[in-house]
Amino acid sequence: MQKYDYSDITPLPIQTDSQDELCRIMYTEDYKQLMGLARALISVNELSPRALELTSHVIDVAPAFYTIWNYRFNIIRHMVTESDDSVSYLNKELDWLDEITLNNPKNYQIWSYRQSLLKLHPSPSFKRELPVLKLMIDDDSKNYHVWSYRKWCCLFFNDFQHELAYTTDLIESDIYNNSAWTHRMFYWVNAKDVVSEVELADELQFIMDKIQLVPQNISSWTYLRGFQEFTHDTIQWDNKVVQFATSFIADVLSLPTDSPQNLPEIESSYALEFLACHWSADPSSRESAIKAYTLLSIKYDPIRKNLWQHKMNSLQ
Template sequence: MKGFEDVQPLPIVTELPDELCQIMYTEEYKQTMGIARALLQKQEYSKRALDLTAKVIGLAPAFYTIWNYRFDIVMHMAEQEEDAARLLNEELDWVDETTLNNPKNYQIWSYKQALLERHPAPNFKRELPVLELMINDDTKNYHVWSFRKWCVLFFQDFSQELSYSDLLIQKDVYNNSAWTHRMFVLKHSNPDREQIDLELDYVKEKIELVPQNVSAWAYLQGLYENFLSGSYDAGILQFAQMLTNNVTDSAESPETTLPEIESSYALEFLATVYAKTDATKKKAVKAYQALAAKYDPIREAYWQRQISMLE
């Protein structure tokens, strides 16, 4: 390979006679990997070694040993560089280009974290465009969301996260990743009661828009459990009852006379709240029975289990 004539590639296959299956590597792959192994063994931290790791990662993006080697090279070069920030910014630019072609490669995200942790002047705003681009491409990409959460904590910058999650929820009210991120932000930003009340209004508005949305109901319950000590007020119970046609308050009736309701998740929400106190456990049992009989029969075994725990 040009530029590596002085390097004797190390073999990447054992060529043992009792191998169950030999992988049919291409000559390019064997040569590239062989040279990379040789440089790694010599601990060569040069520009050509850095360029070679980019080629290796292009061939095998999940090769974590090469990612570690590349990181060592970059750190070694940064120590010799007067402007380490410029070097690390160039490396972050390279990572971003690689990320767009490998959106679910977890090595990339841990690599970016390691670079930012050692960056003399890391910048959250620099990370936002590629994160937004990738989330727009796949709103449920766990790796991207996890990295965004890490960035928020690392930079201690929560200033735009609620508005960003709202933008995504407006586009897709079922986006559970956005709802989860919103709760994550609240848990780490110490909101006061006024903000929690605003969040309650926010989620109720989204529930009224689409009553049968488990993400919004989970968020609503999370607000009460995490910020209001699990103390559910009469207003929120009435809100849920309106979407369940007051099933839990009606007289005992067979399955055929159960009314239509707007949201089985509203009924599950009520059951969960009613199960908290002895005075309302009968209502909880009735809610679970209705879920098992008509509104969510696919989980009948689960509802029956809930009932048995209350009796």
């Protein structure tokens, strides 16, 4: 903090000194000085370069301190109004924020702050956000803070052009990445008015190819169910999808259920669950759904027996 002089500021205490404290936190003197200065500046709402600099130091030692993020944004918003080049000023702040972001991958305050900066920015750019998002996902492909922010960016910029190819790459490298599958569905839901039947057919083939690679993968089967529901009003693929799912469960639907130990192994219990859910929606096929749920309950997914029983009861 040598860049600015704070000698005119009297730090406010960050401890109560109450005799009734059960367990007093042992702050260092440097920490008490830093936070005391921050409290003092916040109390008078000083919106200045030195206040901004101080918030940087506070964030370095306490990056989850939400109040200091809010204070920093108030300073930035004030200083933007006094700047001759608000775009460059905000870009510089985003550059600073990139480094903080990469060093604090699980800090949700950062993402709220990024959103506020982009809303304030006269010419925000999704392209500028993509590199840091990629670095964050490369570091932790299931970081829900990053995925939530990426969704927000897609909606804020009304730009979904990168998302299908991006999730394809992630799924190719980790077929179990449920976050990528979920984001892929987010793409289709928001692109539904501009996609063609050919693109939807290609996507169905993509899903089936991935299921063929790893039949016992709940992510791809759940995605298939969502995709079928999403496209049902546009294209009827019921027979094709049912035949595909049935290919993973041998002939168990035709076998008696009184001797579970004699039932054969199947490639995918999730295929059986998919079929049960699909058949449950049609009164004419509910007996098949009950048979599938029974098989799940007694043989293929008994750990969720109570769930399957509940679903069967709802059909009877």
